[in-house]
Amino acid sequence: MSKLQPVRGTHDLLPEESRRHRHIVETGLAVSGRYGFGEIETPIFEFTEVFKRTLGEASDVVSKEMYTFTDRGGEELTLRPEGTASVCRALISGGQTQNLPAKFFYQGPMFRYERPQKGRMRQFHQIGIELLGAGEPQADIEVITCGADILDAIGVLGRTTLEINTLGDTESRQAYRAALVDYFGAHADALSEDSRRRLALNPLRILDSKDDGDRRLVDGAPSFDDYLNAASKDFFTAVTEGLDRLGVRFHRNPRLVRGLDYYCHTAFEFVTDALGAQGTVLAGGRYDGLVETMGGPAIPGVGWAAGIERLSLLAEGVAEPSRPIALIPVGPGGEAAALTLAHRLRRAGYSVEHGYSGNVGKRLKRAAKVGARAALILGDDELARGAVQLRDLDAGAQEEAPLDRIEESLARFR
């Protein structure tokens, strides 16, 4: 910490970037609101146990990716690495389990102690939705469609592909996992070092290995579809048929998997090739075992999360800030008039820039730079007869206008 600098993997959001983020959040809130989701705000830290229980002690996430600390009271706390666990905790601790289904939208900062890359920060921001208490495929359809609608509203849907897969129910998944362990175990010599480790920890993950040798083995691996029982097949068919009926385009990716046991049935990701290795833009799935794993009742859930930074890199149609009216006083009388006029116009709803110093030329220059649409030049001569100079900064035209009815003259620059 020799120099004054932000902590690694964190960054400041200056007004322009902040506006892009806000646009994404507000679009997500508005669109999800039409689906019946209401915003929930949970604390940005929880007892470490909240996240540990949902992840399993041995996982990489717990061992190296959580921001964990002990507070002055000796409590083990963790900055939230994701939103789902917090929302489920809120559902349980807030007694909302009697009021189902529950539909939440959330947004805000998340924290993961990772090596930063493009679109991957240690403090980053997500939007997400969770639909709890509905175990029907209609819920999956609604959640996925809501995600697609939000992506569409911010102009990124066209540059993404929806990949979707099923993990089946517990019975199907365990049967498939056993088959994979048999298959890859028989070819362990040919697996990459990473995948030999996955074989013991998380065999499903071998399916999306990036190693060429692994991929050749994966091509010959057992197919999940052969291990899905009838109930799992029916569920997945209902989801995909629903998406078809709504015109939501998707691509079946049999390699798309989730590692943890409480995931089941639908897994999906909207991916893009425009962001290097961080191609996942919005991802989610069904997690029927999670709430129970955390110590609550058996409540099914489905949801997704999306990284705002990544969305911001792709988003289009972010509104420019409103163009201000610039006030340019000349002389002491002008200064006094500008002070009160700025206040009056702001209360009337105008965005007003009040240059703080300099002569007329300098202030006009600054007005042009901040994008002012018009300037009011307040000179003693004009003020003496109750008037100001109104300058159209785009057209370069200028006219004298009465001060007491200046709102009428400014209306066309609003």
Place this chain on the structure above:
RNA sequence: GCGGGUGUAGCUCAGUUGGUUAGAGCGCCAGAUUGUGGCUCUGGAGGCCGUGGGUUCGAUCCCCAUCACUCGCCCCA
């Protein structure tokens, strides 16, 4: 956590086969224009050449370390 690349002005980047005062464009400030922006012209400010150590008569340049950024891997709840 592992591997590759890069750190020179506010920004984008040149440059020095190791040698006196390190450059450009853009931006910024001032003047031409004492009450009128954009265009133009003139001038100016702004650099521990990321940081620390080493080699050398001499290091922005070579070596080592460190920090940061960046790309990929692991991981991605």
